[in-house]
Amino acid sequence: MKRKIIIDCDPGIDDSLAIMLALSHPDIEVVGITIVEGNCPVEMGFENAKKVLKFMNRLDVPIYVGAHQPLKREYINALDTHGSDGLGESFLDSVAGYEQDMDALSFYSHILRQEQCSVIAIGPLTNIAQLIQQDKEAYDRIDTLISMGGCYKSHGNCSPVAEYNYWCDPDAAQIVYNAGKEVHMVGLDVTRQIVLTPELLENMKQRNAYVGDFVEKITKFYFKFHLEWEHLVGCVINDPLAVAYFIDPSICSGFSSYVQIETQSISIGQSIVDDHSFYRKPSNAYVLTQVDVDKFFDLFFTCLLENIHECEKN
Numbered sequence: 001m002k003r004k005i006i007i008d009c010d011p012g013i014d015d016s017l018a019i020m021l022a023l024s025h026p027d028i029e030v031v032g033i034t035i036v037e038g039n040c041p042v043e044m045g046f047e048n049a050k051k052v053l054k055f056m057n058r059l060d061v062p063i064y065v066g067a068h069q070p071l072k073r074e075y076i077n078a079l080d081t082h083g084s085d086g087l088g089e090s091f092l093d094s095v096a097g098y099e100q101d102m103d104a105l106s107f108y109s110h111i112l113r114q115e116q117c118s119v120i121a122i123g124p125l126t127n128i129a130q131l132i133q134q135d136k137e138a139y140d141r142i143d144t145l146i147s148m149g150g151c152y153k154s155h156g157n158c159s160p161v162a163e164y165n166y167w168c169d170p171d172a173a174q175i176v177y178n179a180g181k182e183v184h185m186v187g188l189d190v191t192r193q194i195v196l197t198p199e200l201l202e203n204m205k206q207r208n209a210y211v212g213d214f215v216e217k218i219t220k221f222y223f224k225f226h227l228e229w230e231h232l233v234g235c236v237i238n239d240p241l242a243v244a245y246f247i248d249p250s251i252c253s254g255f256s257s258y259v260q261i262e263t264q265s266i267s268i269g270q271s272i273v274d275d276h277s278f279y280r281k282p283s284n285a286y287v288l289t290q291v292d293v294d295k296f297f298d299l300f301f302t303c304l305l306e307n308i309h310e311c312e313k314n
């Protein structure tokens with residue numbers, strides 16, 4: 001039986017790769033995609049999710065629009081990283097005629113009472129925090145909760161200590177970590193090791209031009225950004241690791257700990273991992289620290305390059 005997931009995302013270049021991975025794995029069923037403010041405004045994220053679904057010939061997957069802004073903090077997007085269209089300035093054709101019958105929160109309330117589902121959250125946690133505030137019973141029904149966000153020993157990407165998803169909405173992240181369900185924290189410690197290099201991209205294009213060309217279109221801007229700001233030849237693709245870890249947990253390992261998110265001051269958005277149990281609080285997270293990079297790319301390439309074909313194009 002396929003394991004059912006909801007992807008909560010802000011697509012976003014690496015979010016799009018995560019959606020592609022989830023849709024191309026035979027054991028996973030994506031029952032819905034919910035959009036949150038983050039890399040780009042929520043309406044742009046919605047448009048981008050449709051573009052990815054169109055490429056995958058999977059416009060049957062429902063998309064639901066969620067929060068437009070963080071719970072308390074002023075909204076700051078990441079279009080500097082993801083391009084003015086949120087998809088690496090690929091300026092793909094927009095997809096018209098897609099009806100939505102409910103918003104993200106109504107969808108969660110509904111689906112979590114019908115199906116056993118896990119949630120893979122790869123954007124700021126605003127939607128999930130609002131679900132906790134408005135329908136805790138539905139939230140409690142989530143099977144596994146995976147969140148791409150935070151950092152443990154690794155430095156931040158928005159400040160010396162904060163990663164974007166938690167920095168964008170720290171109050172939401174703090175609510176989620178306090179809500180009584182273990183959060184699998186896929187932070188920068190592990191995602192920073194997932195680097196798509198020009199050689200790997202070239203290899204993708206040779207093995208499957210349909211997929212490789214699409215990935216090149218949406219990552220070109222990301223490559224430039226990484227070279228300019230991080231002096232890295234290649235781009236860090238954070239979000240697909242959260243999906244890969246769900247598919248095969250042996251790709252990553254870590255430890256259980258109490259985690260708190262800083263909501264104020266110079267360290268806003270920092271994920272404080274109490275690895276020495278100073279606070280004497282029960283663990284609320286499984287913090288990933290190790291990743292088998294080869295195993296990740298084996299899975300990623302097998303799914304994208306062998307399971308997605310041009311003949312599926314609309």
Ligand code: BDR
Nearest residue numbers: 012014078122164165238
């Ligand atoms: C996270 O922030 C976003 O820019 C990416 O999509 C990823 O979810 C990495 O810090």
Ligand code: CA
Nearest residue numbers: 012015122123
């Ligand atoms: Ca994201």
